[in-house]
Amino acid sequence: MHIVLFDTPEAHRALLPLTFTRAAALLRVGALTVAEKWRRLLAAEKLYIQTLPYLQSLYEVPSQLEETLYIAGNLLPNADLLQAINTLAPGEGLMLDNKLLAMRASKPLPAQPLEPSKSIEWKGDCKLLQMPSDIFRFNGEQIRFDFDLLVHTAQPAKILDSHTVIYGKDNVLVEEGAQLRACVINAENGPVYIGKGAQVQEMSVIHGAFALCEGAVVNIGGKMRADTTIGPYCKVGGEISNSVFWGYSNKAHDGFVGNSVIGAWCNLGADTNTSNLKNNYSTVRVWSYLHNDYVDTGLQFCGLTMGDHSKAGINTMFNTGTVVGVAANIFGGDFPPKHIPSFSWGGVHYGWQRYHLEELFKTASRMMQRRGKQLSREEMQVLTYLYNQNEEEKQNGYSVVV
Template sequence: MTIVVFEDPQCELLAPITLARLAATVTCGSYRLVDFLELLSDDVFAVSRPHLQAIQRIDFPSLKSLESEANGIAEDRPVSVFLNARVAPTASNLATLQTILDGLQQGDAPLPPSVIMDREHVAAVIGPPWSLHDLFQSGYLGMEELLEKAKQFHPIDAALSTIGLPHELIQIHMDCIRENLDLRIRLSQMESSGSPALTQLSDGLFVAEGATVGDYVLSDTRKGPIIVDRGAEIGPYTLLRGPIYIGPKSRILEHSAIKDAVSLCHTTKIGGEVEASIVEPYTNKQHHGFLGHSYLGSWINLGAGTCNSDLKNTYGTVNMEYGFGKSQTNMQFLGCIMGDYSKTAINTGIFTGKVIGVCSMMYGFVTSNVPSFVNYARLFGQLASLPPEVMVSSQQRMFSRRNVQQRGCDVQLIYDMYRLTQIERDRQGDALAL
């Protein structure tokens, strides 16, 4: 069964979440879509945005590149499922995909090609009329035309939920994390799944090999399980209130409070209070301060005392401001969305529902959205552009602290993101001192 996962133009509206990462590698409920694809098939290709194709080839070999495989692709090689990379990595979506693939293996392929829609967007095409060669010829730039054609295919009665805007990721994460953690526990009991074996230390508290839990840790699993993955460390005098996922080699500092739908990816360092949030790999929030109902990308550092607000003083629902305008979220609790490589100084306060771009530095109170590649200090009357060369040097120093080699593709990504986000800085006009 050949699956092709594609990025569509809507991925660009998920910025800053998807500026530095493939949409299929965004974490939600402790999983990424790429994790599910590895469970479903050994033959997965990906059509990604041009600036991320090198990252795809090097970091995600399970997502084979149509470009790198072009010479070996037979022109008539068929595709079983054409899948949107924004399909949320939820256990229910995995079950739907598994049912579809089982039907195809049993010869139940729908004729003619069929489409699954989520709102006005194509979530998947079953038995598409395009071969791998056709998709290679089309590429990302031809994706919009293909999807317009797909909307005319025969609709089938199946549900695949997608992530449309950044705040939706937080809501879907909270809705699915308990179900996803239950799936992790089930997979850990199946030798063929490749998932690490989990040992239940107490009711609902599961740990993998090499994980350590300090003294006087209180685990409350009444609302969902707690999973501590391989090599993770939980410091003493810590509150854990599930559902929670603590990724491999993560470290929870002493006297922390981690609670109510938190997903921490590998090699994160966390302290203080964290609630209902996603933290991507290599991000640090090791000091006291509150993080709630938020998304943090990779290689972020929150200075001591940094806090964000996730509730308006009026107790009303939060409206988000995006590049295309305002969006009603219907969410009462919603914190911040922060892109990769951004940093906060000590005692930074981030107001409710703010979007912070990639590679920015914040000082004082963050009362408005922050463009990418900006020094933001409105409290002191300062807002200035950050050149990409500064971020390349910062990246090298960050990587060396974690024994990560800076590669050419990492440096190029910084320059590509600077180019792609110029419109954010242009909107500031005279307010941005260039």
């Protein structure tokens, strides 16, 4: 049986800028991506992704005609959902408020819309990622959920460093090759997962729930507060609270990041700070690509959302609820606007220009080569599409700097 995680255009757009460069199922919430959770729960060797046309070249689609299970890419799994999905018969679909959660088909189907012949209304608990802030909002509970999945397959290593102090040892999972040195880990209020080859350097303090994924590093003296995920091969320092960093991004120096989501291949310069609480304690409004306007998150705490390949120079101060698109380059310190469109280049004191595409490719390639990676032809095609789309939207009054 094929298993396909699918995007709808509306759900995908609601999660921009994070989904500009990936399908929703590749979003990391907790220690694992949505796709990794479903793959483990369904014991699947392989998952397929069905997403928007400009992204589809990044993912494989089923070629053989056999029974296919479709699951919404922004749907977070739980035990009851898993049981209901496994019992679907061909042609049946699980629905929630006219939104398709899952359906079973006798063979792979064309792209959207997917329409079951029989709809079953879901009455149980369900969490869908419907805006970027849902990622840090659900992150603590998802770390706990993923921890229970990981303990069954992980290859745990003993903690041999005599200068490392651990509270709640039964709630700590350290995988082989990880290195802990003279740090403090407090897992009394939530689990702590340290992935393969990860490092926690001297004088760092970690509070659970917390996930440090494969190859990631917490630099000397890092303060990692609860409900935080540091994705694969990231390097972080300073203070981070209830935030999610995806793979290969850096915040290596002092500065505070809270209630934020940072995409892949981003860099936050020394003393970059994010405000996550307004002085008047009111709820935070953020830019929504779905509504082409600012919307109220209903949250009192909300920091920075940053798309892939974006960079911030030293001493950048991000306002509460700032949204940065893909491949923006921000410098000059001070407070930049609350919405910085993709491919913006500049700062408060320098004005804003459009990033040249070839310069973007050079910068991205240099950063990726430092980690032994290359910018693929397909990734360049996606960025080129977004670059051209961004110019078209600006001409039509969308995604402007405000």
